[in-house]
Amino acid sequence: MIKSRVSATFQDAGALYDYMGRAPLEYDARDNVSLVNLGYWIGLSSFAKGHLSRSNHALFYLVCKNAWLSEIDEFVADIGCGFGDVAVLCAKNFNCPNVIGINISQYQIDRSIEKVALHNLQHRVTIKNMSATDLQLADNSVDKMICTEAAFHFDSRADFFREAYRTLKRGGILSLADMVYNQPRNALEKIILPRLQDGLFIPSANIYGMAEYIGKIMEAGFEIIEAKNITSHVRPYFRRWAISHPVNLVINRKISWIISTIGFLVYPWEYMYLVAKKP
Ligand SMILES: C[S@@+](CC[C@H](N)C(=O)[O-])C[C@H]1O[C@@H](n2cnc3c(N)ncnc32)[C@H](O)[C@@H]1O
Structure with a gap:
């Protein structure tokens, strides 16, 4: 099927x-982590360094904890x-013997491979x-699948749910954290959303709320174990962080891209985590 172009950019x-x-949002030199998600802000401050x-x-x-990762996976x-941080975490902290990190950004893949080597984990990750x-994974081959703040990009997210279902073993777990973009509710949101879709690569097929999100996972065959709206632990904190660190947001980025994505700071996107099981 030929899909319509998601982004002109x-x-x-x-x-x-x-x-x-x-130009990641922030680089954490202590453990060589380049940050590319919005964070889960429990007991943390948007204004405190680090x-x-x-x-x-x-x-x-x-x-990872929602997926109950352990050495038996x-x-x-x-x-x-x-940048491969979670794949390394699964191997190092959750003792998973065989981990694959999947990405379509060659730049991030190259950095991830370097990170894995830095931790001497080439035999496991x-x-x-x-x-x-x-x-490109066999049917019924994966014990646990995790996906942190990435599925909103997939073209489409529902196609990914079907692939997750195909490749997970029976009893396998899919653990997600994801940004949720509802349909625009007013004229301003109608202007902002297409620009965000263009600048942040969000396919139109992924514009729906949490109830529909859960419905699509179930349509793929999964049982829902838990689904939780955690917007209040993400959105206000990240926005305060962004407003107080404007230089981090704009550094090395094109002015046209900044203008098209500035609506990210006002569009009412939501955030959820979800744990599902292949019966
Ligand atoms: C917001 S980043 C999150 C990265 C990481 N999970 C984290 O939390 O730090 C989204 C990631 O999804 C990757 N991605 C986007 N579309 C993808 C696709 N169709 N298949 C695989 N990876 C994809 C991006 O390259 C990027 O690494």
Whole structure:
């Protein structure tokens, strides 16, 4: 099926991150982490130094803990793996023996491979260039699948749910944290949304609220274990962080891209985590 073009600016979400990845929101030199998610801000402050980094780690942990990762999970897949931090975390902190990080940004893949080598985990963690909507993984082969703030980019997210269902083993868990874009409610939101879709590579097929989101996961065959709206622990904190760190937001970015995505700070996107099981 030929899909309509999502973005005039970026050919795919990989091109967006090849561009964005070179100037991450914040670089945490202590553990060589480049931050590319909005964070889970429990007990943290938008104004304290280093707390964006801590909120990113908190989000990683939330998604991993929701998946009940452990050494008995033979094969774990991190979909939309950013700079490889979660794949490393699964191997190092959750003792998973065999982890694959999947991404379509070649820039991030190269950095992820370096990160894995830095931790001497090449025998347990591999990083591959493939799309979440066309996973080159065997049917019924994955024990746990995690996906942190990436599924809103997938073209489409529902296609990814079907791939997740196909590749997970029976009893396998899909643990997600994701941004949710509802349909615009007024004239201003109608102007902002297409610009965000263009600048942040968000396919129109993914514009729906949480109830429909849960419905699409169930349509793919999953049982929902838990779904929680955590917007209040993400959106206000990240916005305060953004407003208090304008230089981090604009540095090395094109002015046209900044203008098209500035609506991100006012559009009422929501944030959720979800845990589902393949029966
Ligand atoms: C907001 S970043 C989150 C990265 C990481 N999970 C984290 O939380 O730090 C979204 C990630 O999804 C990846 N991505 C976007 N579309 C993808 C696709 N179709 N298949 C695989 N990865 C994709 C991007 O390249 C990027 O690494």
